[in-house]
Amino acid sequence: MIGSAAATAGLLVAPLLGEEARKNAAATQQADPNAIPVALDVNGKVHQLELDPRTTLLDALREHLDITGPKKGCDQGACGACTVLIDGRRVLSCLNLAAMNSGKKIVTVEGLAGDGRLQAIQAAFIRNDGFQCGYCTSGQICSAVALIREGRAHSDAEIREWMSGNVCRCGCYLGIVEAVKEASNATV
């Protein structure tokens, strides 16, 4: 038993000691025998990675490259928070393995504002308060970018339908529709 049952002033939990700790350290210093090389082109920069083949594109971005704009809302393809653009198309990065995307052009929300200037859609999200907590926002904006480019933002009804793959639990849908409409008008 490590520590004591009594609530004393002292710290109750000690690190694992001795043999077990050494084993643990050794275990994690070994290179992963299953790892494969993956080259990811994200926002114009190519990254060479050694990844577990099971690594999703979303986890590769968030956990290996520290590109945390794409969010993990469900990890099951049901919420849209992880939406990124791959070769210009909107894709759920949680349903994509990183290894499938070697060599493709991946753009995340971080890659939208070239030299610090916001894209029209980003500014429109701020102006129309198209978010509250901001957790779904990266995905909403990536979807909106593609949707406008595809010409699917002609009416409120069309925007609502095509933006429905991006859940916003804060309920910012009215601001989102306004933002997409505004940016769409600015682009056309």
Added chain:
Amino acid sequence: MMPPLGPPLDRVDGRKKVTGGAKFAAEHNLENMAYAAMVMSTIPSGTIRSIDTAAAKRSTGVIAVISHLNAPRLGPAPGQPPAAGQPGAAAPPQQQGNFAEPQLIPFSDNKVHYVGQRIAVVVADTIEHAARGAELVKVTYDETPARLDMQQFREQGVDRAKSLFTKGDADAAFASASVKIDQIYRTPHEHHNPMEAHSIVAAWDGDHLTLYDSSQNIFAVQQTMSRLFGIPKENVHILSQFVGGAFGSKGSTWPHVVIGVLAARMVNRPVKVFLTRKQLFFGNGHRPETQQRVALGANPEGKLLAMIHEGMSQSNDVCTYAERFVRPTKAIYAVDNMRAINPIVSLNLPSPTYMRAPGESPGMFAIESAMDELAYALKMDPLQLRLVNHADVNPEDGKPWSSKSLKECYAQGADKFGWSKRNPEPRSMKSGRDLIGWGMASATYPAHRSPASARAVVKSDGTVTIYTGTHEMGMGTATVMSQLAAETLGIPVERVRFEYGDTTLPPTPISAGSMTAASVGSAVFGACDALKKRVAEIDGVDPATINAESYHTILSKHYLDDVEARFDAKPPQQEPHATQAFGAHFVEVAIDQDIPVVRVQRMVSAFAGGRILNAKTARSQYFGGIIQGIGMALLEETHFDKRLGTFTNVNFAEYMVPTNADVRSIDIIMVPEEDHDVNPIGVKGIGEIGIVGVAPAIANAVFHATGKRVRDLPITIEKLM
């Protein structure tokens, strides 16, 4: 003085949120960090006979498997404040812990209390290795009979929250009333489902803990960690800058936080915990199912003579939560004879917790549905019935309201909606193949406030930084507090920086109960007011003469780098007024005659919530509440399998929340309300009232459209067939 409707400033953190620059808890990737994956119990009641960890430990990258078999004993948890789950009523929350399950310290024994209990954790070098390791842990159990059905144990309900309220003789008055309604209403289990999963990154340095936590209550987390791990509070540093939605689910310290911190300590490296969407349905709270009887007695003119509101809701033995659905009963209508009580039935289900407008939201579904039924029984307009029973003073204690503008909400909402054109006859209004229904309901939520502190520092260049612990889950705290500071100091808002989300800053309460603006705002206002006076004093001038340029001028003249002031704001001991926000919803639904899917075509909602600090962020908060209300009315229900003792639709595909296509036109009216008594800044709080009353307004509209009264939520297609 400040205008009742604050300017619609863009969010100060907007740029960060649209560029991916806002860092949420799990996005702090630390050097040498490991990942933890939870193992959940698969039985509702019993004991763990064995845990076979051999395969997991052999699996690539696994560093440790921790369970009650090898975990050290932790200190006793400081529990939730006495009024568990009802923020606002308690002592300073920063002096209290907030461990959600005081009777179940993680890994303290082999007992299983519900399906989904965190019974072991696997720590590994990557997410994938941790997840694989968790799959390989084999657990066997000795099952004991489980309590899974609220109906079966209804006789054992306990009034845990001491909710019983009586006034006059409700039963006698009800018996002799000439017009009566006596019905049972039900609301299901619901889950908050914030988009951001509950997550932490924990790092130890000697006996100091740094914890990035997706929390809406950092000071209580600090206290909880201090007690559980036996270290001084000063050694615990909690950071929570951006929270991806919470709605109540991140107000308590849930087991994964304790387990993650424990794991980090044991493996001696930083640990990240990011719960899966499925896991979020078990150990992180839910709105528990309720069954409510509402009995209303009235005279032929519609005057309420008796109101009885009773029933039950689910909780368990390891938490202290009680869903207080009779709280609004005592505040909403003038009735001389009343009885209200909400007993709790303890079952082998995960711990419930407060979810956006706890109590008010399910409670008002029952009350406002019953009021609509009463209106039909009286052949009276539902709005007129509410006016006849308007409470001019607080029905609970007879105290005067600090302010109340419900009648204006009714009038402006009805006018904008066109309520006077309503044909009351069910099934009388049509549009093509659609049946059209119009319904309305009242909304209310108390104006809470808790102690909070803030510090304001002005530099010689005239810029100001406000320091206060609080949180930002999307309510716009950072924005409205910057505005409030700027206005109080008389400087442009661009010169204000707002620092928050950190336990090294002045303490603030839980951000819940719609009380952040009132509580933290009172502290920010106090600190800025004191700062302005101090600067005036330095130069020996009247504070009234201080303007935007004075700070720079005076500090330079006196060779000062900076000047600061701190303010500890406390609500008064004795509140001479009742403080409550009110509102009204008007809804139009369209329902296809053959395939009765309910669509909310348009809504007009009017609210009076005291002073509004920012018209833009306030509107968004109202929208958010209303849209969750649409979810509650039509979509949201966590199914519970009474045979297996588990929630079943535990993902975003089967637990349905409103999407963009579910929302059409929503019109918000903010009725201006000046209130000098509620608190120094005149705000009542608006985070929750938006959801209250939406579900009954929709249910009432559905009745008007179809002639079918649905008394159990959600109103799904099969209930209208």
